[in-house]
Every structure is written in structure tokens, then in C-alpha cells.
Amino acid sequence: METASISLSLDTVWVLLAAALVFFMQAGFALVEAGFTRTKNTTNILIKNLMDFCIGTIFFWLIGYGIMFGAGNGLFGTFEWFSKVSHGGALPNEAFLIFQTVFAATAATIVSGAMAERTKFKAYILYSVVISAVIYPVSGHWAWGGGWLSSLTTPFHDFAGSTVVHSVGGWIALTGAAILGPRLGKYTNGKPNPILGHSLSLGTLGVFILWIGWFGFNPGSALGASNPGLISHIFVTTNMAGAAGGIATLLTTWFRYGKPGLSMSLNGVLAGLVGVTAGCDTVTAGGALVIGVLAGVLVVFSVEFFEKILKIDDPVGAISVHGICGAFGTLMVGFMAKDGGLLYGGGAGLLISQLIGVASIGIWSLASGFILFNILKYTVGVRVSEKEEENGLDYYEHGETAYNM
């Protein structure tokens, strides 16, 4: 008994501190997105990052949590106000709630970067409400809330959310950026022009903050410390993939563009971290290295693909980092999971479940994102006027400029 209560305390401490680290990722996203965009829109991107967390906190608590973790059925939890559903485990319900809250807010904040520098503030606020209250919780229920993906014969495995969190954010970002259209001046007769971010110092600090946040994101998803070997392993795989992603992207840019680039390498670190998130518990350190390297290469070509082929303007690379690398990492589990992975003789079963998960959640988020932003487009409107965009959203939407040197 005594010992049981101590280990419960320890598990709680672990989850709460992990939640604090994941919360800190909000600052990381804010800095990366601000650093990769222009000063005339800095106030706007900062306030969006601040508000999507505030809104996420409240609406996920209001109804999202119930939809995600309520018993309900395979598709949908329960519509229960104020998170009044138990998550089952021994962990205090509020420890679980806060941990899930910061996860929901992570999915939400991914989108602002891809839609930066041209999205109406009001539309963004409404989007934030819907994703934290409904979109994220529904697919979250499928995989983590006892929904159908978790009851496949070989259950879909997304340990910390490559798909459940990052891809969801990434795919919705894709629909948003596509529906908005590129920023003014981004393309001149089809050729993309670089629109330089205003501070790589902010961007780099942001990535370091995201990285430390991931040490809460992945190991925290163990929801306890009773298995010290596991959480230690997750620390190693998480860090390994981030490092490998950074180096892989650095070398890719070096070969491909002639010089080692920082702005892409920052994406590369994130690509590796996102990629390993699904399998951080079940791949080896070497496996994490492989996933990181592949994600680091993939992100470069993905960014090029969206920018040059699809001509979808994503100022920070959120679609590639979170959408593409999230899906990629989830699939890699099918190959590289020590138990059940194809390369470890586990057959195709897991891989197929992963495919099903990636596809179904992908379709869900693309569809709901598409519908949501179209509704917003034809109601409050999603894009600011040309004049506002030219002069900067800070002035027109907020009346406040970020820098007064």
C-alpha cells in the first residue's frame, strides 16, 4: 500500500513535469514561427501562439477531453462537459488532463506557422476553438481514447503522437495554407521568391526549446516512471533522432544547395524529433538514428515539393515537418519496431495497422480542416486584405508593432 502510493506520487511527478516541458514547446513554436516570418507580422504571430494555447486549455477542458477519453464508442468518446470522465488509470485524473491539454495545444499551434503573415486573427481564433474542442479529440479518441484504431487486431502504434498530434496539425496546416493561397509576392509567374524570416536567433532558440520540450513529450507519454528502462530508452531515441535529423538536413542542403543552411537544419532537427515520436519506445537507438536521418533528408525534399511543385506557401515548413515526417515516422514503426516490425521479422501486420492509422487520421484531419477553413472563408473570411498584408498585420489587426528600436 505505502509503496503503491509512493510510486503513484512518482508517476504523477513524472507526468506533471513532462507536462511542464511540453507546455514550454509553445514558446518554442512561437519563436520559430516569429523568427521565420517578417517583422511587420511579428505581433500577430506571437499573439496567435499565445492565444491558441489559452483557447486550447479552456476548450479541451470544456468538451475536448470528454470526446477524446470518454468511453463512448470506437469513433467518438462522450459528450461530457468539464472533463468529467475518468481516464481509467491510477494516475490522478487532473494529471492526465493537464498532460493531454498541452498535447492538444501542440497540435493546434502547429497550424499558425503554415498560415502565417496572411490569416485573419478572428478566423484563427475560431479555428483554435474547433481543433481543440473537436477535430483533435476525435482522431485522438481513435488511437488513444480506446477507439477503433487501438482495437485493431494489431493495434495502431503511435506512442507519443507522430500522427495523433503532429500529423493532425500538419494536415490541417496543409488545408489552411492551400485555401489561403501564398503570401503576396511569394511567386512571380510560378517561381517562388524567398521571403526571409527576420531572426534566425529566435528561430534557433525556438528549436532548442522544442527539443527540451520533446524530453517531456516522448518520455512523459509513458505516463509514469515505473519502468525506468523504458523512459531512459525514450530519452536516448528521442535525442538521437533529433541529432541525426539535424545532421542529415545539414548535409542534404550542403550537397544540394552548395552551402550548409541553418534555417533548413532547424527544420531537420524537428523532422527527426517528429519522426521518432511514434516509435520512440520500440525502436532501438540505431533505429532512431535511421529514422532521424531519413526524416532529415525527407523534410528537404518535402519542403521543395510543397513550395515548388504544389506552390503551397508554408513560411515555416510546418506541413513537411509535422505532416509528412509525422506520417513517415509512424509508418517506420511498422518496419523498425523491435517487436512486430517488418525488419525484425514481425511480418506486415503492424505495418498495415500503421498505414490504416496514418491514412484514416490523415483523411479525417484533411477533411475537417478543409471544411472548417472553407466555412470560415465564406463567413468571417480567412485572409486579410491586400492592403493589410502589404502594410503588415501587426498594424491593422493589432495596432501594435513588435519592434520599436
Place this chain on the structure above:
Amino acid sequence: METASISLSLDTVWVLLAAALVFFMQAGFALVEAGFTRTKNTTNILIKNLMDFCIGTIFFWLIGYGIMFGAGNGLFGTFEWFSKVSHGGALPNEAFLIFQTVFAATAATIVSGAMAERTKFKAYILYSVVISAVIYPVSGHWAWGGGWLSSLTTPFHDFAGSTVVHSVGGWIALTGAAILGPRLGKYTNGKPNPILGHSLSLGTLGVFILWIGWFGFNPGSALGASNPGLISHIFVTTNMAGAAGGIATLLTTWFRYGKPGLSMSLNGVLAGLVGVTAGCDTVTAGGALVIGVLAGVLVVFSVEFFEKILKIDDPVGAISVHGICGAFGTLMVGFMAKDGGLLYGGGAGLLISQLIGVASIGIWSLASGFILFNILKYTVGVRVSEKEEENGLDYYEHGETAYNM
């Protein structure tokens, strides 16, 4: 026995990590205060924030801790050098000491923001010594050191320091700002002019850092993890109030000034966090939401009141955020405490104790602040010369400018 020692280890880990997070708030304050002021005074505000922590560390250890936690009497602990008093509990004394040290330094650093851009460095150094060595410990003793406020029939309840820490800093900031007078050019025949802060990027990062620091500040004040339900609950209430404060301020500025403002919303988040600090353990999540919303609205009117009516120049809003919202949040405990709160049928007893605490500590800090800054005024002087102020404190006081682009 064995288990006792493990749970002691766990409590210690909890308190130490919380102390680390609270320490980090120093960085948050430094960034907010730097971001909300002008580049010609950035070096000065940064060095003040760095030094008040260094000084706080040493002088609180030298005598402050003894005054605050020494048995002594109801009004005053013991005058004992080098923190050589035991705090009673099982927790290692040094764990308790470091946790209390970072709290003392928080109270101290609040003041620099309100007195920014015109205060003599030497005066600020001396102020830092006095608050950490004497002012804060004395009122701290009343509430937390076994003093008279903790021995009222219904004891004064300030769980993590809305009053003991934040209001004390806020009220002293008020006396300081009032005695200094407004910055040159702040008022033209009574009408306030905006003096724009130089970087909302720094300001926003600062608020995110303060927010994560609060996850140490409030849950850490449980001084242990033996009650996992409690610390989980505090995580939820703390986060809820911060989020609610941010949204409430955003909407208030939107309605009142026509546009949603970032600089005020940053204050709003802090207002919510300060407000819930006293009752984070005893109010419900819904209660935290209410406190956050009210604090978020209150802070806007408070800032206007000090700026436009009292004409006290507080560049960062420290008086309103920490002084006013700290007092407000402490009183709200009297209404919203699940056990003892007026709205929960607990009668007026607690509310009265809260009033007594807020009033007595308010009077103490206003009085001591008033005396301290007047002494400094007529000895070393508190305000720099007009010429120094015009040309910037960085150059005259430090010979170093913060930015050399």
C-alpha cells in the same frame, strides 16, 4: 522506514525541481521588463534583473531566512545568521532554503519593472538588499513563518504567495514608481504618451517562461509530492487561470480599444497566474477560470487607473499585475475556497482573514517601501539626471549599450 526515506527523496526532488523552475522566472522577468522598455535602457534593466537575484540569494541566506522562519514571535522570526534555523518539516533544510530563496528573489525582481528607465543603479542595489534581507522576510514570517496571520482562528490562506510574494513586490513597486515620478515625456500636460517597449518578442518569450515557472511556483508550494491529487489539481488551476486571464484581457482590449492587443494580453496571462496563486490548492478548475477571467479584466482597468488617473508611470504594469491582482486573488479565496469560502457556505470567516492578511501585508510593504525609497532619495538619490535619462542609462551608468547591430 525505507519507504519513508524514499518518499522524502521524492518530496525533495519535487521541491528542488520546482525551485529550478521558479528560478527560471528571473529570466522571464528580465525579458518582459527589457521588452517593454527602450533600447537605450536595456543593459540597465538586464543587469538589475541579474543582480537582484544575486543579491537576494546572498542576503536572504545571510539574515532573511532567519527572520522569516525563525521561531521568534508572531511578528518577527529570529535574527540568526546564515539560515541556521530549522523550518520544522522533514524536508532537508537546504531544499527548503533554496525554494524560499527563489521566492524571495521573485518578490524583489518585480519592482525593477515599475521603476525602469529612470532609477539609479546604486539605489536599486541597496533596495534589493533591504527587501530580501528584511521587508519580504518580515511579512513572510507573518503568513508562512508561524507568525500571527497563520495563527488567526481562521488562518490567513495564501498558498503560494499572491500576497506574500506578488503583492509585496507590487506594493513596493508602487511606492518606488510614485516617489520616482514618471519618465521624461510620459505626460504632456497630464495626458499620458505611449512609450513603446522595444521588443514584444522578448516580452512574449518572457511571459511563456514565467508561465512555466509558475508550474514550479504553485505546485512546488505543496512542498512535497505525497499528495499527487493535490499537485495535479494545482497544475490544472494554475494553467486554467493563466489561460483565462489571457483571453479575458484580449477581449477586454478588443472591445475597449478596438483591437486585440498583445502587450496587454501578456499582462493578462500574468494577472490570471498571480490571481490564482493564493487559492490554487483550494479553488476548483472552474473557480480558477473565474478568477483568471476577473483578473484579466481587472488588470486592464487597473493599468488605466494608475496611468491615467493616478499618473504613476509603470512601464511594465507590475503594480497592477502583482499588487492589485495579487490582492484580488487573495480575497477571492475568501469567496471561492471549496472549504471555507463564502460561496461554498463557509461563511465570512475566511474572507475576513483574507482581508486582514491583504491589508496588513499591504500596509507593511507600502510603509516600508515608502520609507526605504525616501531614505534612498535623500541619501544616494533614486533618480538619474535628466541628461542621463535622455541619453539612456546604459551609456551613463554602465558605458555599455545592449545592441550593436
Place this chain on the structure above:
Amino acid sequence: METASISLSLDTVWVLLAAALVFFMQAGFALVEAGFTRTKNTTNILIKNLMDFCIGTIFFWLIGYGIMFGAGNGLFGTFEWFSKVSHGGALPNEAFLIFQTVFAATAATIVSGAMAERTKFKAYILYSVVISAVIYPVSGHWAWGGGWLSSLTTPFHDFAGSTVVHSVGGWIALTGAAILGPRLGKYTNGKPNPILGHSLSLGTLGVFILWIGWFGFNPGSALGASNPGLISHIFVTTNMAGAAGGIATLLTTWFRYGKPGLSMSLNGVLAGLVGVTAGCDTVTAGGALVIGVLAGVLVVFSVEFFEKILKIDDPVGAISVHGICGAFGTLMVGFMAKDGGLLYGGGAGLLISQLIGVASIGIWSLASGFILFNILKYTVGVRVSEKEEENGLDYYEHGETAYNM
């Protein structure tokens, strides 16, 4: 049994969270180094700080760990790929690995600051590989891997790495900076010119981040939480020395240069922290204060000595902070260790062991650094062309500027 596993979980949690904090120091170093150098080289310094961690992660895992902790002999561990050696203790091997990884990366990243604004990126990459794979692990083995320094009759005592981590980085930085030569325009006929760092805001934030990182660096080196008194004590001594260092430097600059300077005081805080790292477990709080004060004074004269006498150009003061103060702090253990220190009647035994450790590791790192950078100099080259240096490394080495305001 039960309890044993819980306390193992707790120790693991402690070490992992400490590792996360130490990881965060990478961000601190990046900001300090970026803030203390010019905007035309900001991308370059940021990418170096990002990459040395990525590379350190991978190469320390590949071979460094084996060299450092493999049984081997007194001089050298075992040449074993993929960290496939056990570290002995009960702690999960991967918890130990990640903790040691972030330490190795700390030693590596110290160097970039001293070599900033003129070092070829390619050379820096290669240097990073060698230090994390070989140089750091070898001397690390001597002191921490069961090597000869740990088997002296009175074992060499460097609790958290004043010498093993910081001095190693500092001495290699010294050889690097010396071999590179000063930046263009640093000296006009022997007189040093100030080359102003571009942002003290970044620099100050960096120091606060390093400071919180130290709360992982030192207490985490207890490798567990089973001794709550010890880790609490380390928190106190660490914080005390940092605070004392900051104040001591502030006063030193005030007396010596006429004004209290921020850029040096930032170094002073770090000097105190580096100084106490070796003895944080065994000196008293008062002892930590003394060490901090002395280190804070020492760093000023050391910076002057290298800049004005030796004319070695160290833009951020890394040699003085990490090399000199690291060695100093290690020696102070010989005097101030509660058990075994000269001033505590422990005789000269410990002091001599400390001397041996400081000297041997100093010689090793100076020698290997000297050889390494000379090899690089005559192969890939260590210094960029005059033209590249004049126009900035960002443009020539990376094609990306950090700021586009």
C-alpha cells in the same frame, strides 16, 4: 524489492530530468556566443552550436562512451561501438548514457565561442567529432571512468566537472583561439580594440538558461536522489557560487573600469558556477560563496590577461570562464572540502591530488587541442579568408544572414 525498484525509478527520473536541464545549456551557450559576437556571423555561431550537439550525440554514442566508461585500463576505456558497455551502477545504462552525452556536448560547445567569427565551418565540424569521440572521453575516463586519477590514494575529486568538462573545453578553446589568431581589427599595433557583441539581451538570457542548466549539471551528478540532503546541498552551493560570482565581477568592474558592466558580470556568474562545480558536494554554502567571489574576481583579470598580455582573442571569455575558473575551482576543493580539505585540517593530500588532476588533464587537452587544430590548419584549414571574415561568415559559409529586419 518493491521499494528498491521505486527508488531506482526515482533515481532515473532525477538523472533524466537533470539531463534535460543540461541539454538546455546548449541553448544558453548558443545565445551567449551569438550575443557576444557580431550580426554578420550570427548564423554561423548558431549553426555551430546546434551541430556540435548533434555531432556530439552521435559520436559520443558511437565510440566516446566506450572509451570513457569501458573497463579498459587506467588510461583508456575500451574501444567498443554503440556504447555497449555497462557503467556498473544500478541506473539504467541509457539513463547514464544520455546524462554523459549532454556532458560531453557541453565540453564540445565551449570551444565555439573562443573561436568565433573566423573559424571555417568544416574545420569546426571535424573538431566536434574528435572532441566528443576521443579527447573528452579519454580524460573523462581518467577521472570518472575508473581511470588512474580515480585510483590515486586520495582520489582526484571533481564532482560535476570543473576540470573534466569545463577546463577541457576551456583549454582546447585556448589552443584553438591561439592557433587561429585574433579577428581582423582586434588589435591595432598591439592595443586591443573592443569588438562589441550584437545583443546583450541574448547574452543575458543565455546566462539565465545556463544557470538553470547548472541545476541539472551539478545535482544531477549525484546520479540519484537517494541522498536528499546531498542534492539539496548542491542546489544551495551551486546557486550561491553563481550569485557570488556575479556580484564579485560587478564590483570588480565597477572599481576597475569605473562603471558596473553587464557583459563581464555575465561571465562572472558563469565563473562562479564553473568554479563550484568540482566541489559543489563537499564545500559548505559559505565555502561556495568564497569560491564564487574569488572566481568572479579572477575571471576579470584572466580576461584581461589573455586579451592584453597574451593577445589571444576570445570573443566570449570562454578560456577564462571555463579553463581558468574550472582549474581554479578544482584546486579550491583541496582547500575547502569539508572532508579532506587543507583548511579543514585534511592535510595536503587532497590538494596534491587536485593539482595532479588539473595538471594532467590540462596537459592532455592542451596537447590534443594543439595537435588537432594544427592538423586541421594544414589540411582543411581552420581560418576563413580575409574577404570572408570582412564580409561575414554568414554570407560566405552559409548564404544566409541571421537578421532581415
Place this chain on the structure above:
Amino acid sequence: MKKIEAIIRKSRFEDVKNALHSAGIDFFTYWDVTGIGNESSGAIYRATIYETRFIQRRMISFVVRDHLADGAIDAILKASRTGELGDGKIFISDMLDSIRIRTGERGPESLYIKD
């Protein structure tokens, strides 16, 4: 040789650049300035709503041979006009001489590349 200085809205810069290019002016120097004039704009900072007459603008400056001046001016006028208060000004003054540092060429020929 004439020196043409145009103080324009930052938001019009791209168009002005292109217009100048079409007018055969593909060299100029610019920097950001703050302008005070008839235009004023509302802004908010913390609790204060205020009107500011300090407007961010861009100064474009270049020296052209006389026969190109009018074309350049028209180009700027067309590209930078919005018709609202605050479109800015163009100032024309005389230059005594111009030198291309690279070649040491003086006078008009320093202002174009002979081929």
C-alpha cells in the same frame, strides 16, 4: 546629372522598383526612414490609444543623367501613388559629379555600363 530622392510608402517599394527598372533605372540606393507629414495613423500600446504622425517610409535615392530624369520621375509617380494622404514626395536636385569607384570613371559615363 540629377539626383532624385523619393520618400515612399514601404508597401509600394516593390512596384516602384519594377517601374524604375522598366524606365531603365536599375541602380539605386534606399534606406528606411520615419516621416512626419500630413498623414497620421491610429495605434494602441497597452492602455493608450494614440494618433501618431510618425510613419515608417522608405527613402529611395539615385543619380541619373538628365534625359532619364523625367522618365524615372513618372515611373515613381505612377507606381507609388495610392491617392491617400501620405503617398510621399519626390525631390530633384543637381549633382556636380559622379564617380564609379571600381573604374574611376567620372561624370555621366559613371552612371551606365558602356558596351
Place this chain on the structure above:
Amino acid sequence: MKKIEAIIRKSRFEDVKNALHSAGIDFFTYWDVTGIGNESSGAIYRATIYETRFIQRRMISFVVRDHLADGAIDAILKASRTGELGDGKIFISDMLDSIRIRTGERGPESLYIKD
């Protein structure tokens, strides 16, 4: 039309702005510059105390009709003088023409609002 360029102390800017206003000049353009001249100031960076002759200043530039020039100059002189080394300079030059982009008005009338 005359162009007046004044290089002043940043700390005098507010006063100069108001003085110009009283002198009927409520339009000008300014930007921050670094000046090198007789003034030098002591500074410290890390371990180095040094004298710098690079001083932060503000450049104010505007074009006025001739009859307003002297009043404007006096206003600047009065408002920007401290009597210490480094008060700055005022330069006066000739302008051939001025155009208000918004209206296309040329010459003097581009410099004021007819009512």
C-alpha cells in the same frame, strides 16, 4: 526651395520637432545615423575601456520654401544647442523641384496644403 539637413543629438529630437512645428514646419523625414566629429565619449566593453568617436545621432531632412528656411534654421539651432562638443551641424542646399506624389503637384505648392 531649400533642403535643410540637420544632424542632431538624439536626445534633442523631441525639442527640435516641437520647435520646427512652431516655425510652421510640420513635415520632415528623419533617420538615425552615426556621426564622427570632434566629440568623443568613453565607453567600456568587457575588459576594455575605450574612447569612441562614433556617436549615435539623428538626421533630420526636409525641403522648405525659401522664405521659411531661416525660421526653420533658427528653430533647429535654438532647440538642439547644448553648447557642448557634438551638437551637430545644419546644412543648407538648393532643390530644383519637389513633387507631391499623391496629387502630382510640383514646385512650392507641393510643400504646403492650400486651403
Place this chain on the structure above:
Amino acid sequence: MKKIEAIIRKSRFEDVKNALHSAGIDFFTYWDVTGIGNESSGAIYRATIYETRFIQRRMISFVVRDHLADGAIDAILKASRTGELGDGKIFISDMLDSIRIRTGERGPESLYIKD
């Protein structure tokens, strides 16, 4: 009195400053500008390799008495030339008058310290 404006490479600034000093010019005002001209340079941002004709430069501006102009110009020419595209330009124009704010001196004597 002549006004000399030189648009140079930032990397040549130190040398130009010293050269001017030797030529007896120890006062000038400078600020950073962006230049568009014949020079273009390759750069990369994220996935895009691009050529930019926007080059960071420094504008040096000062007014000298006529007899010092040629020396100053030569000094700048020597110190700022690299021979590669983009060395920049020097423009010379006429100044009607100059005033030293501190003393009120007008004309040439405002440009040097009488001793």
C-alpha cells in the same frame, strides 16, 4: 563647400575612415543602406537558391571646403576600390551653407576648428 556622398562596401569602411583621416577629414556621418546596381550575389534561404541584387552598403556623407574635396575623393577611391563589380559610387554636389550648431558659426569656418 561641397557635399560628398560615397556609397561603399561595408567591408571597406574601416580603411576608408582611416584614409579620410589622413586626408584631413575627421568628421563625417554615415548610415547603412541597401544598394541595387550591377552587382548581384547568390544566397540561399531554406529550399530556395536565389540571386539578389540587394546588397548591404554603407553611405558616407560629409561636407568639406572646396580645396579639400579632391583629396577626400582620392582617399575614398583608393581605400574603397577592390576592382570588383559593386565597389560603389561617389557623388559630389554643392552646398549653399553650413552651420555648426554649438557655436552658430556659418559657412566654411563651421567645417573646421580654428585654433
